[in-house]
Amino acid sequence: xxxxxxxxxxxxxxxxxxxRVISEDVEFEAAKRWLAKNPGRKAIGxxxxxxxxxxxxxxxxxxxxxxxxxxxxxxxxxxxRFQSFxxxxxKSTLELGFTDRLKFMEGMxxxxxxxxxxxLASVFIRNFxxxxxxxxxxxxxLASPLGTQYLETEYRxxxxxxxxxxxxxxxxxxxxxxxxxxxxxxxxLRELYQIRADSPQLISATESFVLTxxxxxxxxxxxxxxxxxxxxxxxxxPARPKDRIRVVLEGSFCELPPIALIETLEEAGxxxxxxxxxxxxxxxxxxxxxxxxxxxxxxxxxxxxxxxSGIKHDTRETKFGHLIQMxxxxxxxxxxxxxxxxxxxxxxxxxxYRKALDDANIPHLLLEFEEKTWIFDRARSEVxxxxxxxxFD
Amino acid sequence: xxxxxxxxxxKTDYQGKMHNLQKDMIGRYYDSLTACAEGKGGKxxxxxxxxxxxxxxxxxxxxPVYPEVNALQLAVKKQALPLILEAEEMGYSTDNCxxxxxxxGMYFKGRKTPFATIPEPDLILCNYVGCNVYLQWFEHLAQYxxxxxxxxxxxxSRTLTDEPSEEDLNYVVKQLEEIIEVCERxxxxxxxxxxxxxxxxxxxxxxxxxxxxxxxxxxRPSPFDSYFDSVTMMAPLxxxxxxxxxxxxxxxxxxxxxxxxxxxxxPLPEEKFRFVIEGxxxxxxxxxxRDMFSRWGAVAVASTYSTxxxxxxFGFRHDPMRPLESIAKHMLQFNLTNRNFIQRYKQIKDYVxxxxxxxxxxxxxxxxRLFSAGQGDMxxxxxxxxxxxxxxxxSDLEDPRxxxxxxxxxxxxxxxxxxxxxxMLVAK
Numbered sequence: 001x002x003x004x005x006x007x008x009x010x011x012x013x014x015x016x017x018x019x020r021v022i023s024e025d026v027e028f029e030a031a032k033r034w035l036a037k038n039p040g041r042k043a044i045g046x047x048x049x050x051x052x053x054x055x056x057x058x059x060x061x062x063x064x065x066x067x068x069x070x071x072x073x074x075x076x077x078x079x080x081r082f083q084s085f086x087x088x089x090x091k092s093t094l095e096l097g098f099t100d101r102l103k104f105m106e107g108m109x110x111x112x113x114x115x116x117x118x119x120l121a122s123v124f125i126r127n128f129x130x131x132x133x134x135x136x137x138x139x140x141x142l143a144s145p146l147g148t149q150y151l152e153t154e155y156r157x158x159x160x161x162x163x164x165x166x167x168x169x170x171x172x173x174x175x176x177x178x179x180x181x182x183x184x185x186x187x188x189l190r191e192l193y194q195i196r197a198d199s200p201q202l203i204s205a206t207e208s209f210v211l212t213x214x215x216x217x218x219x220x221x222x223x224x225x226x227x228x229x230x231x232x233x234x235x236x237x238p239a240r241p242k243d244r245i246r247v248v249l250e251g252s253f254c255e256l257p258p259i260a261l262i263e264t265l266e267e268a269g270x271x272x273x274x275x276x277x278x279x280x281x282x283x284x285x286x287x288x289x290x291x292x293x294x295x296x297x298x299x300x301x302x303x304x305x306x307x308x309s310g311i312k313h314d315t316r317e318t319k320f321g322h323l324i325q326m327x328x329x330x331x332x333x334x335x336x337x338x339x340x341x342x343x344x345x346x347x348x349x350x351x352x353y354r355k356a357l358d359d360a361n362i363p364h365l366l367l368e369f370e371e372k373t374w375i376f377d378r379a380r381s382e383v384x385x386x387x388x389x390x391x392f393d
Numbered sequence: 394x395x396x397x398x399x400x401x402x403x404k405t406d407y408q409g410k411m412h413n414l415q416k417d418m419i420g421r422y423y424d425s426l427t428a429c430a431e432g433k434g435g436k437x438x439x440x441x442x443x444x445x446x447x448x449x450x451x452x453x454x455x456x457p458v459y460p461e462v463n464a465l466q467l468a469v470k471k472q473a474l475p476l477i478l479e480a481e482e483m484g485y486s487t488d489n490c491x492x493x494x495x496x497x498g499m500y501f502k503g504r505k506t507p508f509a510t511i512p513e514p515d516l517i518l519c520n521y522v523g524c525n526v527y528l529q530w531f532e533h534l535a536q537y538x539x540x541x542x543x544x545x546x547x548x549x550s551r552t553l554t555d556e557p558s559e560e561d562l563n564y565v566v567k568q569l570e571e572i573i574e575v576c577e578r579x580x581x582x583x584x585x586x587x588x589x590x591x592x593x594x595x596x597x598x599x600x601x602x603x604x605x606x607x608x609x610x611x612x613r614p615s616p617f618d619s620y621f622d623s624v625t626m627m628a629p630l631x632x633x634x635x636x637x638x639x640x641x642x643x644x645x646x647x648x649x650x651x652x653x654x655x656x657x658x659x660p661l662p663e664e665k666f667r668f669v670i671e672g673x674x675x676x677x678x679x680x681x682x683r684d685m686f687s688r689w690g691a692v693a694v695a696s697t698y699s700t701x702x703x704x705x706x707f708g709f710r711h712d713p714m715r716p717l718e719s720i721a722k723h724m725l726q727f728n729l730t731n732r733n734f735i736q737r738y739k740q741i742k743d744y745v746x747x748x749x750x751x752x753x754x755x756x757x758x759x760x761x762r763l764f765s766a767g768q769g770d771m772x773x774x775x776x777x778x779x780x781x782x783x784x785x786x787x788s789d790l791e792d793p794r795x796x797x798x799x800x801x802x803x804x805x806x807x808x809x810x811x812x813x814x815x816x817m818l819v820a821k
Contacts, residue, residue, distance in 0.1 A: 079769075080769045080773070081767060081769040081770040081773065082766055082767055082769060082770075083757060083765060083766065083768070083769065083787070085488065085759050085762075085765075086762065086766050086767075090766070112525070112549060113525075114525050114762070115524065115525050115526065115761075115762035115763040115766055116762050116766035116767070118523070118525075118549070118733070118734075118763075119733075119734045119762075119763075119766045119767040120766075120767065121551075121733070122733045122734030122735045122767070123734065123767050123770045125735060126734075126735060126738075126770065126774065127770070135549070135551040135733075136551075137548045137549045137551055139546050140521050140528055140544045140546045141543075141544045141545065141546035141568060142544075143543075143544070144568070144571060146564060146567050146568055146571070147546065149564075150546070150548070150560070150561075150564040153558075153560035153564075154548075154560075157558070157560070311525075313528045313529075313532055313544060315532075315535070315542050315543075315544055318536065341488075342488050344488065344489060344490070344525070344526065344529070344762065345525070345529065347485075347486035347488055347489055348485075348486075348489055348493075348526075348529040348533070349529075350484055350486065351480075351483055351484040351485045351489075351533065352532075352533060352536060354483075354484040355483075355484070
């Protein structure tokens with residue numbers, strides 16, 4: 001007699017489900033649980049794109065990715081402060097502040113990515129007096145060694161402020177331990193991205209996204225354990241390749257696309273082999289060296305061991321050159337430029353990307369999105385049309 | 394650069410001697426650009442107007458070229474829209490800054506404008522002072538022209554103190570030294586340090602005069618409009634700063650304005666309202682916009698836009714004894730764009746108090762997020778915390794499609810009507 005069996009959800013899927021819940025939680029329960037278990041420890045929110053999380057962690061504090069509120073909250077206070085032609089993430093992040101959802105943290109770290117984000121830092125200072133608000137100026141003169149020398153002094157300044165807030169001094173050993181930890185995390189993420197490019201059926205872009213995003217909302221030590229487990233399971237995952245076009249995706253380095261939008265793109269017939277989701281939390285192309293002057297290592301790595309990005313204007317090389325190379329390396333059929341609505345850096349880049357992609361004969365599609373969307377019919381039909389045009393060309 | 398060739402209403406004739414002098418000088422400046430474009434000599438350096446080291450460029454006899462000024466000139470002459478549309482055809486977004494689009498459109502149309510042919514750059518010197526669009530703009534021009542670019546990175550004013558740190562100052566000065574090497578290579582000349590000092594001295598004196606001119610609007614009535622007249626007076630501040638001609642212009646401008654102040658003469662028959670105005674002007678509709686305020690007897694006594702090139706009102710002077718350090722300080726601390734939003738609130742508050750203004754007008758422009766993003770918070774601050782009557786209106790600085798004349802006029806009228814009413818109640 002057959003017995004009905006309760007199908008246990010595969011471990012991997014359970015992990016991804018858990019990550020999804022954490023990613024969409026605008027009450028930050030995972031982080032709050034950790035803080036409750038570690039009384040006396042503090043958290044600092046990091047706005048996109050790359051924040052020097054190593055410094056925050058070395059000071060004994062928990063760096064958290066405060067990256068807007070997606071489609072999880074309504075904006076009722078912040079839209080009177082920022083105009084309609086400003087991207088949603090600026091408003092939703094401010095809204096998180098106005099609805100007291102950020103009170104559990106010490107404060108925020110902002111940095112130079114674009115004009116609205118910069119003004120946002122000031123609006124935070126004015127509206128939430130007493131919270132810690134830091135603003136890091138990253139160098140835009142990367143062609144000269146002066147840029148990295150400057151960045152080292154900037155890191156020293158920021159570290160001093162973090163030490164004051166944390167009430168403790170940070171040693172070289174503290175810094176190197178934190179750098180090592182984040183090196184390991186980023187190393188596994190790079191491996192997973194490589195697996196996505198080589199065997200995209202083993203881990204989807206959506207799964208990789210929620211895994212990365214959840215990591216920005218929990219303790220890095222816990223994230224590392226999770227990543228190690230996921231890597232092992234993904235490598236032996238039973239999955240067959242589907243008939244899809246291979247694309248690389250670019251332009252979503254700040255405001256986060258809704259998870260369902262990424263799913264929609266994949267279901268419309270794309271394997272997304274590479275993307276720049278949460279670029280700041282995957283900033284480095286290789287490990288930051290462990291050396292006797294960690295601030296120098298961090299500064300030099302910022303300039304010379306980092307991915308190209310819309311907000312980093314390195315005159316030594318072109319961004320579109322990197323994009324074309326990336327598409328070729330991953331053997332992509334096409335490129336999708338997925339830019340947040342009103343995102344000035346991404347939309348500026350598009351003009352040069354478009355020309356370069358046309359010159360290189362690489363098919364491409366521009367999609368604009370907003371973090372707060374619920375309906376993806378239009379995006380789906382645009383991508384389906386695009387996929388069809390490639391399959392039946 | 395007020396609209397040219399327009400019939401002037403006797404009551405609102407905005408053209409004075411100083412306006413004509415400025416038109417003349419800038420005309421000659423543009424002739425030098427055309428000559429350079431036609432291969433008759435000179436090395437062109439592209440720069441942004443806000444917080445720049447034009448003194449260094451002048452010391453090498455190189456020609457400063459300002460894409461921003463070219464763009465706004467195109468808007469004033471109502472030539473911007475077709476160029477913007479060209480750029481949008483190339484892939485630029487409706488949400489990208491229209492200054493950039495007009496300039497890029499112009500670049501691909503042979504760099505010919507009604508006022509000059511703009512030369513290709515011999516050096517693209519991106520003075521990154523807060524405005525992130527500057528970085529994009531010059532990155533694109535470098536790509537299109539294939540010419541050398543240097544990103545002069547000015548750390549943003551990001552701490553609670555107004556003063557830049559030693560480290561920041563050092564970083565900027567060292568970059569200026571690198572730029573000197575670049576200019577020496579391009580021109581084949583060594584830097585004449587004494588010449589640089591003389592030029593920096595001229596800048597210092599020019600800045601001092603500009604400061605005095607601006608203080609004149611503290612008088613009642615204000616002798617000129619510190620927005621509409623200031624923005625037209627500003628061009629020599631970038632195009633000719635550090636030159637004898639530039640200094641002479643401001644000496645003449647000061648004389649004219651001081652004489653008006655002594656005669657208790659203002660730009661309008663009667664000064665009924667004094668306001669501070671924040672934000673760039675709608676260049677394609679400068680005159681219509683000005684008329685909206687003039688009909689209420691409203692004069693701008695201070696403006697933030699007139700400080701994009703530099704803020705001299707609060708004590709800064711270029712110092713010939715420390716040329717590179719003072720150029721660095723000007724870029725780090727004493728221009729609008731490299732200062733943070735809270736510093737701008739303080740600047741406006743100081744204007745309202747020291748220049749005795751009745752109200753604040755915020756002109757929010759779609760193109761410029763540096764100015765505009767967050768002005769809703771600015772309005773909250775001024776109305777709720779400082780009790781300053783504040784009007785927030787929207788259009789654009791370059792793209793004529795975003796200017797709804799009727800709507801704007803209604804908003805302005807409603808605002809000044811209620812201000813008038815308020816004044817009457819207080820008088821009682």
